[in-house]
Amino acid sequence: MIVELLKLIWILLPQLLPHPVYELGRMGVAFVAIMVFITVMVLFMVWFERKVIGHIQVRIGPLHTGRWHGWAQTIADALKLFLKEDIIPRAVDRPVYVLAPLVVFVTTVVVYLVIPFSKNLVGRDINMGILFVFAVSSIATIGIFMGGWGSNNKYSLLGAMRVAAQIVSYEVPLLLSVLGVFMLAQTLSLKGIVEAQHNVWYIFLQPLGFVIYVIAGIAEVNRLPFDIPEAESELVAGFHTEYSGLRFAFFFLAEYANMFVMAAMATVLFLGGWHGPYLPGFVWFILKAFFFMFLMVWLRGTYPRLRVDQMMSFCWKVLLPLAFLNLLVTGLVMSFI
Amino acid sequence: MSGIKTETLFLNMGPQHPSTHGVLRLGLTIEGERVVNLFADVGFLHRGIEKLAESRTYLQFIPLTDRLDYLAAMANNLAFVLAVEELLEVEIPRRADYIRVIVAELSRLTSHLVWLGTFANDLGASTPLLYCFREREDILDAIEILCGARMTFNYVRFGGVARDATPAFVEKCRKFLKTFDKRVDEYEEILTENAIFLSRTKGIGILSAEDARSFAVSGPMLRGSGIKWDLRKEAPYCVYPEMDFIIPTGTVGDVWDRYMVRVIEMRQSARIIRQALDGLPEGDSKAKLPRVLKPAVGESYVRTEAPKGELGFYVVSDGTTNPCRVKIRSPSFMNLAALATMSRGALVADIVAILGSVDIVLGEVDR
Numbered sequence: 001m002i003v004e005l006l007k008l009i010w011i012l013l014p015q016l017l018p019h020p021v022y023e024l025g026r027m028g029v030a031f032v033a034i035m036v037f038i039t040v041m042v043l044f045m046v047w048f049e050r051k052v053i054g055h056i057q058v059r060i061g062p063l064h065t066g067r068w069h070g071w072a073q074t075i076a077d078a079l080k081l082f083l084k085e086d087i088i089p090r091a092v093d094r095p096v097y098v099l100a101p102l103v104v105f106v107t108t109v110v111v112y113l114v115i116p117f118s119k120n121l122v123g124r125d126i127n128m129g130i131l132f133v134f135a136v137s138s139i140a141t142i143g144i145f146m147g148g149w150g151s152n153n154k155y156s157l158l159g160a161m162r163v164a165a166q167i168v169s170y171e172v173p174l175l176l177s178v179l180g181v182f183m184l185a186q187t188l189s190l191k192g193i194v195e196a197q198h199n200v201w202y203i204f205l206q207p208l209g210f211v212i213y214v215i216a217g218i219a220e221v222n223r224l225p226f227d228i229p230e231a232e233s234e235l236v237a238g239f240h241t242e243y244s245g246l247r248f249a250f251f252f253l254a255e256y257a258n259m260f261v262m263a264a265m266a267t268v269l270f271l272g273g274w275h276g277p278y279l280p281g282f283v284w285f286i287l288k289a290f291f292f293m294f295l296m297v298w299l300r301g302t303y304p305r306l307r308v309d310q311m312m313s314f315c316w317k318v319l320l321p322l323a324f325l326n327l328l329v330t331g332l333v334m335s336f337i
Numbered sequence: 338m339s340g341i342k343t344e345t346l347f348l349n350m351g352p353q354h355p356s357t358h359g360v361l362r363l364g365l366t367i368e369g370e371r372v373v374n375l376f377a378d379v380g381f382l383h384r385g386i387e388k389l390a391e392s393r394t395y396l397q398f399i400p401l402t403d404r405l406d407y408l409a410a411m412a413n414n415l416a417f418v419l420a421v422e423e424l425l426e427v428e429i430p431r432r433a434d435y436i437r438v439i440v441a442e443l444s445r446l447t448s449h450l451v452w453l454g455t456f457a458n459d460l461g462a463s464t465p466l467l468y469c470f471r472e473r474e475d476i477l478d479a480i481e482i483l484c485g486a487r488m489t490f491n492y493v494r495f496g497g498v499a500r501d502a503t504p505a506f507v508e509k510c511r512k513f514l515k516t517f518d519k520r521v522d523e524y525e526e527i528l529t530e531n532a533i534f535l536s537r538t539k540g541i542g543i544l545s546a547e548d549a550r551s552f553a554v555s556g557p558m559l560r561g562s563g564i565k566w567d568l569r570k571e572a573p574y575c576v577y578p579e580m581d582f583i584i585p586t587g588t589v590g591d592v593w594d595r596y597m598v599r600v601i602e603m604r605q606s607a608r609i610i611r612q613a614l615d616g617l618p619e620g621d622s623k624a625k626l627p628r629v630l631k632p633a634v635g636e637s638y639v640r641t642e643a644p645k646g647e648l649g650f651y652v653v654s655d656g657t658t659n660p661c662r663v664k665i666r667s668p669s670f671m672n673l674a675a676l677a678t679m680s681r682g683a684l685v686a687d688i689v690a691i692l693g694s695v696d697i698v699l700g701e702v703d704r
Contacts, residue, residue: 057467154348158370158685224461225533234689236355304533305461307686308370 027113030124034112042256046074048290049297056301081252084245089151092242096150101243101250103143108254108261110136115264116191118274118281129190130182133265134175137220140254141167147251148239159238162228162308167220169315174216176323180209180330181269194273201272208326210270212319214295217262219311221255223296225303228311263292345373348685352381356459356689359699361673363688370684375677379670382703390663395421395495395630398660403489405667406701408451411444411480412643414493417663419574420639420650421495424632432620433497434576439510439613440492441575441641442606443480446517447473448644448696449599449606456596456693457528460537465524472513472520479509495630497623507614514614517607525600538593542679542691545590552675555668556646557598558695562590568642579616580609592694599696631658645669645696665704669697 014022047062051069054061066072088097114129116122126132141164148160182188184205185196203210219226235241240251267273267288274281276288306314348365351357360381366374386405390398402413415437422429454469477487483506484492484499492499528534544554549562559566567584569577585601587594632654640649646668655661672695680691 053463057464058471059467154346158348227461228686234356234686301464302527303462304457304528304531304537305686306533307537307684309684310536
């Protein structure tokens with residue numbers, strides 16, 4: 001009975017409310033849902049990473065907080081960060097310093113609006129969704145640079161310079177690797193791309209593109225072996241050296257949320273999004289995305305860090321030509337078949 | 338780009354920095370990421386250990402030597418004790434000599450293990466650190482059975498060692514050695530065969546044989562530069578002449594060579610310990626000495642091959658219970674001097690790798 005009633009409201013609402021109000025309300029609901037999702041996902045992800053990396057490193061990771069395998073450890077950590085004193089060093093460029101975490105965090109959250117978690121679970125299906133994702137997430141670079149510059153710390157500045165160089169460079173092969181998928185799907189809508197993979201996932205049609213995407217994607221989110229901007233053994237903590245408490249939490253949250261965006265995009269573009277047998281689409285989507293998260297953790301447990309110049313030459317001399325080759329082959333095959 | 342004013346940046350690396358391995362301050366002048374100039378500022382951990390020796394009896398000074406290179410305290414004990422024994426002119430029981438070699442090599446293993454782990458960590462690979470500490474734990478457990486301590490042992494004494502090696506200790510060592518070689522293979526798998534690791538270490542921080550000689554560097558750094566020099570072979574002490582082992586050397590003198598030398602040395606140390614355990618003779622572990630030690634008037638200098646290089650103790654005796662002067666020639670301090678030469682034109686990230694490959698312990702640098 002209640003379900004019927006809800007369904008009725010769901011159908012009637014758009015007709016009863018004026019259009020702008022309904023749209024705003026819809027976005028509001030989506031936004032709240034996304035915030036909750038990001039928070040829960042990041043809390044889980046950090047715990048998951050600690051456990052996995054712990055076992056890789058012959059440790060056991062968190063074990064005590066919350067009794068069952070330390071599941072509440074990250075919640076406790078988050079609470080601690082929220083309760084910490086808000087320290088703003090005297091020498092910082094105040095407005096830039098204060099704004100930077102917000103810029104990084106907001107741009108990350110906005111991206112979630114277009115991710116199709118399942119057939120109907122999507123904040124907003126834009127007809128150029130993929131462009132939106134990459135365009136908006138690029139703005140995060142500015143936020144990071146603001147943080148590094150505004151901190152007025154030499155390590156932060158070096159980290160920020162590295163971020164700018166790295167993300168700008170790796171965006172090129174990243175987008176090129178995605179272009180192959182556009183050509184196959186004939187659409188820029190994320191939902192459309194997933195639907196186009198109904199029969200065969202693009203990982204099988206675009207294996208090279210997939211590999212390039214994964215490498216460039218990991219570089220985009222600054223994870224090992226590309227965690228050069230925050231290389232702890234060189235730059236202490238890179239751009240967020242001076243940040244603590246809540247502001248640091250925002251950077252941290254954004255970093256993990258960004259990791260999930262990369263994983264979600266890989267799922268949408270190459271692994272057939274929500275497609276999968278037996279389980280509901282949403283579950284498949286999360287499972288596939290978490291496979292990528294696991295991959296990133298695994299890499300972190302295995303590899304040393306590249307040097308900044310080696311990383312750049314790898315991008316421009318190896319990844320970029322390969323991405324072009326991939327594009328060329330895709331185009332040739334498509335025009336002859 | 339002409340018309341844009343650029344200037345070099347002075348970067349203070351340390352004394353609080355994750356990869357200066359203690360309170361070492363590096364002053365870097367950088368141009369972008371490239372290092373134009375570098376100097377090392379030491380002395381933050383100076384405790385005046387050499388001076389402290391003068392107000393202590395010979396025996397009381399042994400625990401202080403533990404605080405030099407605290408990652409291989411047995412080697413420090415041994416070097417000081419050997420220097421004083423030269424003044425005492427005492428006959429050491431063979432069993433004690435064997436035990437000394439065993440503990441010195443165990444110390445070399447712990448030192449190299451910690452080095453390998455932290456070095457890999459400096460390059461961003463955090464996993465080998467934990468792996469290395471797993472093995473180090475076994476060694477420390479074994480040493481704990483032997484002398485009750487895990488870091489600062491105060492174990493090697495004048496005329497022998499503090500306590501005799503028990504069968505439990507021998508058993509523990511054998512058990513550890515059984516798996517150790519396989520574990521080293523594991524590290525090599527994760528590092529030696531890794532392309533990123535290779536690109537971070539090959540051709541970085543080159544120290545030519547000539548420079549190595551003129552800076553008086555020693556230990557794995559000297560051997561990494563291709564000079565075959567190991568005091569265990571060149572000026573043998575204890576029972577090293579009876580042991581069968583090889584001295585690894587590098588060719589180029591880069592970070593990679595120093596890494597490889599240390600890895601091979603670990604395998605060789607394990608070999609030496611095995612031989613020493615097999616040949617461990619029965620008998621006393623300590624020679625009879627007077628309760629109050631008053632070495633003859635004179636001076637002695639003894640150098641030993643500590644894990645980090647040539648560790649020398651210069652002891653002057655005036656015939657009283659306290660040494661008149663003790664001078665410590667510490668390998669870390671001497672090796673650190675070559676840092677600026679090695680890091681000429683390197684990138685900031687390389688500095689971390691190069692400094693890591695020197696293998697310094699600040700307790701020994703500053704004394």
